[in-house]
Amino acid sequence: MSTTTTRLPxxxxxxxxxxxxxxxxxxxxxxxxxxxxxxKDERFELxxxxxxxxxxxxxxxEEEGKPKYTKxxxxxxxxxxxxxxxxxxxxxxxxxxxxxxxxxxxxxQSEQDQFWVLRMMAEELRHGYQMLHLLLxxxxxxxxxxxxxxxxEEILQMRTGSHTLGAFNIDFDxxxxxxxxxxxxxxxxxYQLTMQKVSAYQxxxxxxxxxxxxxxxxxxxxxxxxxxxxxxxxxxxxxVTMEILQKHINKWLPRGVEMFGDERGGGTNVRYGLKPMKNxxxxxxxxxxxxxVVRDLNLRYIRAxxxxxxxxxxxxxxxxxTEGGETVDGVGRPEDLISTPDKRFFRRRGMHAWELVGADGxxxxxxEEYIRxxxxxxxxxxxxxxxxxxxIDLLRKVHAxxxxxxxxSREMPNLRHVGGVxxxxxxxxxxxxxxxxxxxx
Amino acid sequence: xxxxxxxxxxxxxxxAIDEKIGGTYRPxxxxxxxxxxxxxxxxxxxxxxxxxSVVGFLLGEVRSGEFGLEEPTGWVEVLGVDPDHRGQSIGxxxxxxxxxxFRSRGAKTVRTMVDEGMPQVSGFFRALGFEPAPVTSLALHxxx
Ligand SMILES: CC(C)(COP(=O)(O)OP(=O)(O)OC[C@H]1O[C@@H](n2cnc3c(N)ncnc32)[C@H](O)[C@@H]1OP(=O)(O)O)[C@@H](O)C(=O)NCCC(=O)NCCS
Ligand SMILES: [Fe+2]
Ligand SMILES: [Fe+2]
Numbered sequence: 201m202s203t204t205t206t207r208l209p210x211x212x213x214x215x216x217x218x219x220x221x222x223x224x225x226x227x228x229x230x231x232x233x234x235x236x237x238x239x240k241d242e243r244f245e246l247x248x249x250x251x252x253x254x255x256x257x258x259x260x261x262e263e264e265g266k267p268k269y270t271k272x273x274x275x276x277x278x279x280x281x282x283x284x285x286x287x288x289x290x291x292x293x294x295x296x297x298x299x300x301x302x303x304x305x306x307x308x309q310s311e312q313d314q315f316w317v318l319r320m321m322a323e324e325l326r327h328g329y330q331m332l333h334l335l336l337x338x339x340x341x342x343x344x345x346x347x348x349x350x351x352x353e354e355i356l357q358m359r360t361g362s363h364t365l366g367a368f369n370i371d372f373d374x375x376x377x378x379x380x381x382x383x384x385x386x387x388x389x390x391y392q393l394t395m396q397k398v399s400a401y402q403x404x405x406x407x408x409x410x411x412x413x414x415x416x417x418x419x420x421x422x423x424x425x426x427x428x429x430x431x432x433x434x435x436x437x438x439x440v441t442m443e444i445l446q447k448h449i450n451k452w453l454p455r456g457v458e459m460f461g462d463e464r465g466g467g468t469n470v471r472y473g474l475k476p477m478k479n480x481x482x483x484x485x486x487x488x489x490x491x492x493v494v495r496d497l498n499l500r501y502i503r504a505x506x507x508x509x510x511x512x513x514x515x516x517x518x519x520x521x522t523e524g525g526e527t528v529d530g531v532g533r534p535e536d537l538i539s540t541p542d543k544r545f546f547r548r549r550g551m552h553a554w555e556l557v558g559a560d561g562x563x564x565x566x567x568e569e570y571i572r573x574x575x576x577x578x579x580x581x582x583x584x585x586x587x588x589x590x591x592i593d594l595l596r597k598v599h600a601x602x603x604x605x606x607x608x609s610r611e612m613p614n615l616r617h618v619g620g621v622x623x624x625x626x627x628x629x630x631x632x633x634x635x636x637x638x639x640x641x
Numbered sequence: 642x643x644x645x646x647x648x649x650x651x652x653x654x655x656x657a658i659d660e661k662i663g664g665t666y667r668p669x670x671x672x673x674x675x676x677x678x679x680x681x682x683x684x685x686x687x688x689x690x691x692x693x694s695v696v697g698f699l700l701g702e703v704r705s706g707e708f709g710l711e712e713p714t715g716w717v718e719v720l721g722v723d724p725d726h727r728g729q730s731i732g733x734x735x736x737x738x739x740x741x742x743f744r745s746r747g748a749k750t751v752r753t754m755v756d757e758g759m760p761q762v763s764g765f766f767r768a769l770g771f772e773p774a775p776v777t778s779l780a781l782h783x784x785x
Contacts (some may be wrong), residue, residue, distance in 0.1 A: 201684075201745045240704070241680060383649075416683035419649040420676045427652065427672065489650060496653035500668060511657040511666070 203249045203410060208333060212352055216246065216329055219356050223299055224325060230318045237315045244322050248333035249410035250403070259398040261473035268402040272338045275401070279472040281343040283401050286474065287334050290392075291355050294328035296368040297321075299359065300381070304372040309439065316421040317378050320386075323414040328355075330407050337403065367455040373581035376440055380448040383422025384490060388459045390415050391482050400473030423493060430497045430538075434504035442501060446538040447579045450559055453490055454546040457483055462550045491540040498522075498537045506530045546574060548591055548612050554598045554605045567599040642731065644738045647675060647686045647698060654695035655688070658721045674719060678702060685715075685742040689722075689731045697722035699735040703746040708776055715743030715751040720762070736769055754778055 207213055220227055234243055258266050272280045298321050305321075308314035332355070336348045344351070367385050372378060393415055397408040429440035460466075466479035495518070502514045502521075509517060520526045521534045542561035544552035556564035559577050564570040571592060575583050582588055594611060597603040603611075647655075656671040678686040681702045689697040701717040717739065722731050743751060752774065755763040 201742075238680070413683055416646075416648060417676070417680045420679050423649040423652065424672050424676060427668065431668075492650050496650075499653055503666060503668075511660055 202252045205247045207247055224321055226318055248330045250406040251409040254406055258400045258473045260476045261471045263473050268400050270402050272340055273342050277343055284340055284343050287331050291328050291331035293368050294324045298324050300372050301378050304375050307375045313425045320418045320421050327411050334403055370587045376448050379422050379425045380452050382418050384452045384456045386418040388456045391486055395475040395477055398476050427500050430501045431504040434501045442538050450541050450577050451582050453541055458549040494538055494540045502531055549609045553609050643690045644687055646684050647688050651688050651695055655698050658723050661724055662721055687735050689735050696726040697731040697735055699739055703743055703748045713747040715748040717753040732765055
């Protein structure tokens, strides 16, 4: 394994640094205290990494077996334009997620959790930088009227609230959002990066391995505090209880599921050799992984409730509680545990958009009753916010027959053009999302 | 059997194997350890999976500059195979895959330190071809 390291031309590098000073003001604190938390790790560096020695043959789709492309101008215009969309979307979400994390970073109760999130944010900045590197290294003029410089400028101007990709428009309300976002939304990122590792466009493929290595830590940055919170909750601590965890999982998982794009789509990416899996397949694996996280959180909870149980006994207790609906002495009631919300719960895009399906898969006839169910099952600060309001307005219209589901799904992002955290923010359109959807964090 | 890199989803399963070996459930210890290796290089630390369940793990990394050993060296530091799955070459297969990954990171030597009071572990490493190396482990007991 070896990688080559590149720095963007000076003016672009400085532009990213200026962006960092504004949106990641704790960066210097991270660097100054690096040794304390990561004594053996190399210092963070803002550079693009490209993996050497990767497979040079297209691995899927119509051109399987042919050599990979090293220049966008050699690709079919349709294919290159698909790819360009993916690179820009990827770049925007990397920068966008930093803006979201920054909102509540300071509220962490644990210094270590906060420091891990801060490192993760710096790595997201590097991921964005990596994508800018792809935009600047190649000539995209056959598929875009914008120069590389204009594309970079557009990306660096965007603000929270102007993304069209669901998860990146939702404000964080507490540090629980930082953590659950890492565990669930960065996990979508892992899938996208893994798929793009086989991209027919070699510079994209070569950009993935280092990003993926970093992504593995981002997932742990989410999962480890969640596990600790589950244990603390079992011991009666009043901070992040199982109920709060459940509500945040309910808030984010549907957005993660939707980031894979419509479950019936994704074929174009496969045909063009840009990704090896269709949306539905990748989404289903993703959902199973989230389910494993939830299961393990329950085990951790059960074991903290009754320390005499060993692993095997705890698994049996979990089975009795979840499958048998039993209350178990010394552990608790089934509703004390958490569960993975149904795939159709709280959806606004894809096959199950606007369906009235509850967290446990139960169906509702009446919209207002469904809304009350959502309010009971989502974090209070979230239901008081504008994303939820936008969703409810559209849900009511769809079920009153005033709007068809597809139009409502397309309308969700347009709501983002207003507002943003910064009053002077320009309402730039952030990314174009299509049926092939989805990007990584 | 499938050998693959360790990931956040393995935390509970590895803690469970350790519990089966040592009798104590120490999830926080394993979180700290595993996240360390994930952060350092998530592709070299491995788990073995049978029918979707983790049955063994091997954690290590390539470092240079330790104990004056300047060249990149693969360090194997933590391992465990589920007692119900021992003697099926799971440990060996994990190790062989790890050496491969060490090699691709420029390491020419693999090193480990074994407590001679754990004959099981030293027997395993000797079976894999490890020999005593001229770096002596010294200890000073500060509580005496
Ligand atoms: C050591 C250990 C990893 C071996 O796992 P395993 O999957 O059963 O080992 P394998 O089947 O792959 O055996 C590989 C070789 O090691 C040898 N070996 C394994 N256990 C041995 C033992 N106890 N004594 C001597 N040799 C042993 C085998 O004979 C085999 O040799 P071969 O391939 O030449 O026939 C496992 O016993 C274990 O997890 N022990 C506890 C480790 C521990 O305490 N970890 C916590 C501290 S880090
Ligand atoms: Fe990222
Ligand atoms: Fe990430």
